[in-house]
Amino acid sequence: MKFSPKKITENVNISRTSPLKEFVCLLGILTFTVMCVYFLLGIAIDFVAPRISSETEKKIISLYSAIDSQSTNSKEERKKEEIFLQNISDRLFTKSRGVAVKPKIVFTEKETVNAFAYPSGEIVFCKGLLTKLNTENEVAFILAHEMGHYGEKHILKQLGRGTILLFITSGLFGVDNSLNSLIVNFLNTTERRFSQKQEQEADLYAIELLFKSYGHANGAISSLEKILEDKKSSNIKHFFSTHPHPGKRIQKLKQAIKKHKLENTDINF
Amino acid sequence: MEILIPLTASLVLLLIGYFIGTILEKKHYQSINDREEKFINLPSVTMTYRAASKETDMSKYSKTQLVSGGVVVSIDYFKRFLALLRNFFGGRVSSYETLVDRARREAILRMKEQSSGADMIINVRLETSTISSSAGDSETVDSIEAFAYGTALYK
């Protein structure tokens, strides 16, 4: 047997497929599957959330208030703004529907014009917003709106969706991955957690609650205008925010107030 | 907004991994092809000594020696991600194929380079082992080691 050297020209050991094409295909299929699962489970969550008993909701909230509490001054004396806001909130709470736990107001010195409802049952109210508002009615609208996120079960829905997302990513990439901590972080920043539809629901909930508590819904529109005006001016963030048409939200609110005759024409403001 | 930053970072890493990885792989293949051509007259076969002695007169060789060549090759971020995606659906992990192929051929070439002056290498064996990032509990393969060894026959 004679050894005859021969140059190998074709490599049969490697596939001649385009890695980029494979990447796009696989990622596309995976993303599509995940989105389908997420969408379907999201529908299930929307169905289940309003049917959860207030006892269960209390348990969930207490779970979050233990780990996710925003208030730092639990032992210190509460600020006078905080007490003022808490009093309005308590008054609204007595007439509210669907709110399982009395919201605890946390007042922060932040200059941002915003207020957030947290899963822990706390409503964080920023100083920047309070200074912009002139009347108690305007303040009450904001608080009633945030209460609407509890009453309309938006918080529960968002928590459910977040949990689903965590399940999916944990299943795909393992429990301890960087994506999970990212999602948890994202869920904790409440700013853009609610959809446009949910914001409108909360607005309508708010005017209804205002009417029940005060007999009119004055201040609602000017209050909403103030908070949206600031969102509009805050540069690039607006582009990604869930409030693409602030005008539409105001329009819807005006229509609702007109329709249900919630405005008290005796009071000028 | 907050979620965009790590996403862009991953995307940039993927792009860098893809472009630089592709360039380096091309270069490596070029070098492998060139060197294989250079060593084309040094046969490396899997025949045992006994089998080889039937084919050729072994008395013409004055020295035998164990020769070996090893290499550790890693894949880029892009291909690792691609392999991860492949893990969900199954099928040919084509992004690892080139990795293993390069490692095996490089190991044989290094073995040949070590045995300069040899007439032939018999009894060639190839071993492959994987090196994971976090001591075994990682599911993804980060780099592989290929190790070739055989008996060089010198005149």
Ligand SMILES: [Zn+2]
């Ligand atoms: Zn809201």
